[in-house]
Amino acid sequence: MCFTSSESSSKMNGRSIRINRVPATIFAILLTIVLVYFLNFHQEERPAIYGKLRSDNPNRVNLRKMLIAAIQASQRGGLEVLDVARSRQLKERSKGQTDEGVNDPFTDADGRSHCVMKQGLQRIFPRVRIFSEEDKEHCKESHSYDLDPTVLHETAQVPDVSVNAQDVTVWVDPLDATKEFTEELYEYVTTMVCVAVAGRPVIGVIHSPFNGQTAWAWVGNSMSEYLAGLHPPHGQENELPIITVSRSHTAGAKDLARGIFGEQVNLLTAAGAGYKVLQVVANNATAYLHTSKIKKWDICAGDAILHALGGTMTTLSDQLIRYGPDESPVNTEGLLATLEKHDKYMDQLAKYRTAHNGQLT
CATH class of the missing domain: 1.20.5 (Single alpha-helices involved in coiled-coils or other helix-helix interfaces)
Structure with a gap:
């Protein structure tokens, strides 16, 4: 067949x-x-x-990648600040005066740091709302960088977590303490990035360009080795609180601190919101007090870092500060930031307010 x-x-x-x-x-x-x-x-x-992530959904944001990008943005902005400082070509001009009558300067370092930080973040996360102090500045070049996981230390606990892009707001301060930068008081200068989810700060990065240290924290997950080393395991008990206040507009804060804590209260005058938060973290100050309005890109990163360490930042009305995309970029109600005894200090503040017919100044 x-x-x-x-x-x-x-x-x-x-x-x-x-x-x-x-x-x-x-x-x-x-x-x-x-x-x-x-x-x-x-x-x-x-x-x-x-718990792993799909990378093909543009409407989701990987917070691990966002943390890495935020650290890189702060550090790259810091390099621009250093470069301008070394060149001594600040190209300083005034943006006007603050409510306290203090000159509000702008330098080439502010602009260059802003462009590197914001454009770098925006390229990686095009659907995320990013607010920068220098948003009015026009960036001539397109700045970008690839994510580098080596900015995290080997023992960092940074899981892959995704959130809706519409829930994420990023706040960028390209150069905190510009006035002090022009005066070469470089210890106060920082570059900062904060990531808020649903209005609450969850990732904070404070980079100090002139000592090269980066303090970062992701609430509930991990923090930089520098931040962990900066924060003592057991804070010293001070007989009197040490209150850090701004050197640029100290009168109201000093008077309020003395009214709340007594004439013998210790005051630490400093510049830069990021720097003052790190003084609280290091137990060089027991609280950071600010009595006038302040921009949210100044305080969001510090808020996240304090929260990660078990601390608290609120308005002087004891309200948590919101950082959502539809919120005002200005906090008009002052702030109190602490690692411990926040409720006690708020009670003392409330008693002072009552004794002064509801007024704080």
């Missing part, structure tokens, strides 16, 4: 059974395609179960 190339046969009970190979081959191919699709489909769905 002869067979064609597409057929085979066998005998059973004297009968010949013919099997056509073409349909069988097609069936096997289709079955393989179905199995591959099924396996790949479930492999893509597994991240939702195992």
Whole structure:
């Protein structure tokens, strides 16, 4: 018996059974395609179960990547600040005066740091709202960088967590303490990035360009080794609180601090909101007090870092500060920032307010 190339046969009970190979081959191919699709489909769905992320959804933001980008942005902005300082070509001009009548300067370092920080972040996270102190500044060049996970230390606990992009707001301060920068009081100068989710700060980065140290924290997850080393495990108990206030507009804060804590209260005058928060973290101050309005890019990173360490930052009305995209960029109600005894200090402030007919100044 002869067979064609597409057929085979066998005998059973004297009968010949013919099997056509073409349909069988097609069936096997289709079955393989179905199995591959099924396996790949479930492999893509597994991240939702195992905590890993799909990277193809533009409406989601990976907070681990956001942390890495925030650290890099702060450090790269810091390099621009250093470069301008070394060149001594500040190109200083005035943006006007603050409410306290103090000159509000702008330098080439502010502009260059802003462009590097904001454009770098915006390229990686195009659907995230990013607010910078220098948003009015026009950036001529397009700045970008690739994510570098080595900015995290090896023991950092930074899981892959995704959130909706519309819930994320980023606050950028390209150069905190510009006035002091022009005076070469470099210890006060920082570059800062804060990531808020649903209005609450969850990632804070404070980079000090002139000592090269970066304090960062992700609430509930991890913090930089520098920040962990800066914060003493057991803070010293001070007989009288040490209150850090701004050197640029100290009169109201000093008077309020003395009214609340007594004439013998210790006052630490300093510049830069980021620097003052780090003084609280290091237990060089027990509280940071600010009595006038302040921009949210100045305080958001410090708020996140304090929260990560178990501390608190509120308005002087004891309200948490919101950092959502629809919130005002200005906090008009002052602030009190502490690591401990926040409720006690707020009670003392409330008593002072009552004794002064609800007024704080």
